[in-house]
Amino acid sequence: MKINFIAILGLWSINLSALKLNTIFLVVPLFLASICCAQGDNSRQIDSLRWFLKENPASYQTKYKIAEILKDDDSASALQYVKTGLVEAKNDKDSYGIGKGLFLLGNFYSDYGYPFKGEQYYRKADTILSALIKSDSSSANLKLWVRNTFNIGVVRSYQGFNEDIYYINKISPIAEKIGFYEIIAKANTNIAIGFFNNGQLKKSHSYFVIGGEQHLKAKDYKSLTINKLIFASCLIQLDSIESAKEKLDFIAPVVDSLALDDKTQLYHTVLAEYYVKKSNYNAALENLELALQLLEGNPIQQNKLPLFMAFIKVYRANKNYKKGLEYAQVSLDLAKFYQNKIIEAELYKEIAYFYSKLNNTNRAFENLANYVTISDSLNIPELEREIIRLETEYQSEKKEREILELTNQNNDVELQLTKKRSQNYVLWSISLGLFFLAGIAYLGYRNIKKREQLKVAELNQLKYEQDSKVYNAMLEGQENERKRLAIDLHDGLAGRLSATRIQLEKLAQNSTAKNNNKRFVEAVKNIDDSLFELRNIAMNLMPETLFRYGLKNAIEDYCTSIGKAAKNTKFILQFYDSGEGLSQKTSLTIYRIFQELINNAVKHAMATEVLVQYLVEDDKISITVEDNGKGFLEAERSKEGGMGLNNLKTRVAFLDGEIDFDSTPNEGTTVHIVINI
Structure with a gap:
């Protein structure tokens, strides 16, 4: 049900034609x-x-x-x-x-x-x-x-x-030119009300904000109060109940400053709408009764119609069908008096509903039939009205031509025919010329548009190629640096640690004290652990397994290495292609993608089970890494993306791929990547 109130500065009445009872609770007309x-x-x-x-x-x-x-x-x-x-x-x-x-x-x-x-x-x-x-x-x-x-x-x-x-x-242009900000503010509030009446609540929300700011700028505080009041109704429709209540509480101290009782009652009607949303029907009825008292003695009976429909809304919600029927019948009498067929039709439907709930089937069908009859009679397309208007204009022009012909009927017939022929020739010449010019203009326009489209396509292609070069140079630089570090670690630090281990073993053999021997053994074990960790780092920096045995073996080797460190994590590998046909650069980039995703699942998500899947189908590579870790919200991912996620996106973009995240807190994360081969 839709309740219809007028919020007009200095002028308050009912916008009955905009009413649709079966949609939104509150509708307001314009300033x-x-x-x-x-x-x-x-x-x-x-x-x-x-x-x-x-x-x-x-x-x-x-x-x-x-x-x-x-x-x-x-x-x-x-x-x-x-x-x-x-x-x-x-x-x-x-x-x-x-x-x-x-x-x-x-x-x-x-x-x-x-x-x-x-x-x-x-x-x-x-x-x-x-x-x-x-x-x-x-x-x-x-x-x-x-x-x-x-x-x-x-x-x-x-x-x-x-x-x-x-x-x-x-x-608008003249109002802005003369600095008439008061009317500009009302214009924006009216646009908001128009969107609100049509159910476009998000657009309405934006214009209410703009209108409110402009009312404040114009120091039109009464209009600002009414803007906020109707805005509160919009927020209720958007289920922003608490925000609406804040606006109603803000308005409450100044609502009595509104000049007319029918303006003050609008506050209580919107407040009743709030209580209906809260299912507090007693409080809603109290506010509606107060609003009705404020309208007593008002000569504009039309203002009572939206209030009565608010009563219908409440009584329908609390299942007091008899009271709802009473208000529906009174509202119907008012709608008939003001000759508004749209509301009259919808009220017949409401009355039919109440009779059906009161088990009076005959009266329910009778009122439903009235609803159908009136609704059908209202279905006149806008096009028909336009045709009638054009037909009237045509008949007027036709009569003017007939009068002109009667006035000139005594003129020389041959002269008239000659003039008509000349006119026809001129008209045909002009028409052909215009047609020819229009054709040339169209072809020129089409060629210009094509050239513009080609330029845009070329620019996009150049941008793509430039981005690819940048990505390629960046990734190649990273890999070269990784390779250098891996060689330095393997040939330099690893060699020295191995030599130190051998020296410690010899010292242990020459030592006679048991305590010293035990310390030597512990030192050797620490060096072994360091060597193992060092080799893992070197392998991650430059995976020899990838270049010798392929992508599948490299991923298996990496999961095994991670699994030794994270003993509680189980890996499920599903490879449906070996990846042998890929270039070395592509294989290395895909390996780095897997590396980042697996590392995130184990270290950050703390997963106990990780599914790693690689599939090639229809010239596309499909990569999926799914875990049962702690998951995350989309806002957290955007906020805490870090370097790892940025590198991941860069590598996927380099391969002309797409990446999709699906995560639920405390349930896990699925990352799916599709790469065009």
Whole structure:
């Protein structure tokens, strides 16, 4: 179920056409621009203005100011002040005064739930103001034109036409030029509300943030409060419950500063939505009852409709089907009164649901049939409306041509035929010329695009070749350094350790003391262990087994060596190809990849079982290393990648391969690499 609230600065009504009861809990319509009055002692301000009006009875500006102050408390008097002020402006032939009066009338009727009539006044104001700004583009004139144009988009949205973004685009350049940040902020909040109404919550989230920052920049704190309130509803939809509650708690101290009761009730309605998410239906109902009290006596019954639908949501959730049915029937009466077929259809479906739960099958089917009937009648494609519009334009043009033909029927027929032939020749010539030029332009454009694509492809190829050279030089340098170190360790340090071992053995043979002999034996054992470790290091630096016996034997040898050090680790080797057909450089790179993965599994993951798999199929090498170690999160891998992981990625990239990690904490890690041969 979707609840529909209006969040409009200075103007609050219901955007019924955007409502879809079976989707999201809360839907809000758009900000409407108004001419804001200073807050303060309204009664003293009105008395002062009325005294001035007695002295200057023809002052339409004063009447407009009084109307703006009274519009919330005494709408009838406010409307009368606007109308009399408009008469004075027309008598003075003051375009600005006429435009402003029409604008205020549009606000009044839109505020009280008559968007179509409001649009009519906005359109009249647009005619006056558009002409005015062509001759006088002062900041005041442009601001009024921006407000009026902005509101046309909003009231069109109320009526189900998604044109608000079109009008936002229309006013944005001028609003930015004159520094009208207040309206720009409302525009971004309206875009957020539009995405929110359409269920595009992530996009809505971004625009709420932008709009909030801009409201703050414009020091429009009332609009900022409403932005955060609707944003809280968006966060509830995104299941960011605690973030939503933080915003509601932030709003709570200032919610009473909102001018009208129907604005204050929005806070309690959103808070009720929060409690529904928390399954605290009693708290939700308490807030909805408070919101209903705030709306008592409000002449705009339309504002009660979203609140009643919120009750439906709660009673449906807590399975109080009788109460839910009561509110659904009251909501249906309001939807019929305001002639909104979309909500009427969805409410029939809700009523059918409640009757079915109350075991009244006949009434359930009856209301479901009403839902189907109305839904079918609403399925009029946008294309049909466009065809009707074009057909009307065509008929108008046709009648104009017929009148023209009747006017000229007494002219010389031959002359007319000659002119028509000449016109046809000219038209054909122009058409052929344009067609020829269009063909040349298209071919030229296509050739340019092809050349651009070829250049891009060549640049990509050059980049790939350059990267390959860099990778190759880097890896070759690493391997040469490894080879040098391995030779130095084997021929230098290993030789000296071996010579030292032999000398110790001779000393042990010549020694007569038992204690000395025992120490010699221990020293010899330490040297043997050092030699074993040294040979392992040298083998890792430059694996002779790889070059003599191939990749498979080298990996087996490496796993055996690792297994001696990590006695609790079991290795499972699955080689489905010997790797003999690979170049020495490719074999060495693959060996280093295996080395890094196996070493990570044993030393870092602390695995007790490691699967090592090598497969060649369809000109692709598949490498898999899977362990049952401690695993990791993706964020940890990105944060703690280190040199080993970077080297691994570099080697895979050098072989034109792809690498994929799949890890679960405390369950293990699987690394899969595919290399094109």
